[in-house]
Amino acid sequence: MAMTNVQEMSMNGEQPPAEYIVKESRFGSIDSSPPLADEIPIIDISLFSPSSPQYSEQAENHELQKLRSALSSAGCFQATGHGISDSLLDQVREAAKQFFALPVEEKEKYSRTIDGGFEGYGNDVIVSDKQVLDWSYRLILRVFPQDQRKLHLWPQIPNDFGEMLHEYATKIKLMMGLVFKAMAKSLNLEEKSFATQLLGDQSLMQARFNFYPPCSRSDLVLGVKPHTDRSGVTCLLQDKDVEGLQVLIDGKWVRVPIVPHAIVLNLGDQMQIMSNGIYKSPMHRVVTNGESMRLSVALFNEPDPETEIGPVEDLIDETRPRLYKNVKNYGRINYECYQRGEIALETVKI
Ligand SMILES: O=C(O)CCC(=O)C(=O)O
């Protein structure tokens, strides 16, 4: 299948070619404006930190309740009180914008074909000729462990890109630590129940910068097809102006609103496994916009491939038997399933 140039087609207002057109899907048709999600609350995560000035036990308990209810239904929430400054968030968005605005030849210097792996700039990896392609480009970079960075794939333009990504990812990692503790607390578990595996020394963090050019037929294509993240947890910085993310809740798509300065936190499959299915890894997708481009920056956390994960023992009992096997390298399982068109979580069920 010849690789088409989404950006060129977008600029010329061309009709999307057949390989981008979403035919029927078991997840329903494309609707760019379904209802807003009531189930996705705004949670002030500073209330999980006893050292914060707003902290009180009562306020924390209230927020923990909200957390538990959000993660067991929607599998995501909007985090405020994360302590990351607006100016840094804007800098991250701005760096992404500048990178994607570079001429194609410039971006190709960081192409994922250079190393032949997953990292770098590009669009969908084609694994089957039946595949429907996403109307988007992405830049994927491993940020942690630090010694695994492929710096030759990190953009030089803007020139503070590397510094910015390091600073942002370091802050997000701290935030994840706080959220993992709160998640454990919300399930009456020991504080370290998730963090030990998910935030160990060799744990991974992958950055994915997503760029969605406008599409004249946004009713026919998707920026990202329905999927669950393979991660433990994903922190997503949405575009400041253009919506696009939708989450499937109780079989219905809902829009995730833009909340200025909030970071969308959604769980990935590995957290669904560790929580023995109590917390959900939500199915989500991205619709394109007829007029405006959209950007987002996702940071995915996961354990190192050698670390075994499985349901936390205290979440298994007679009323809730173990739902998942223990697994290592879920990233690989997920990729192999993707190639075969299977759902990875289903294959690790007992
Ligand atoms: O662009 C978005 O809002 C979400 C992107 C996403 O789901 C992903 O990168 O896994």
Ligand SMILES: [Fe+2]
């Ligand atoms: Fe995702």
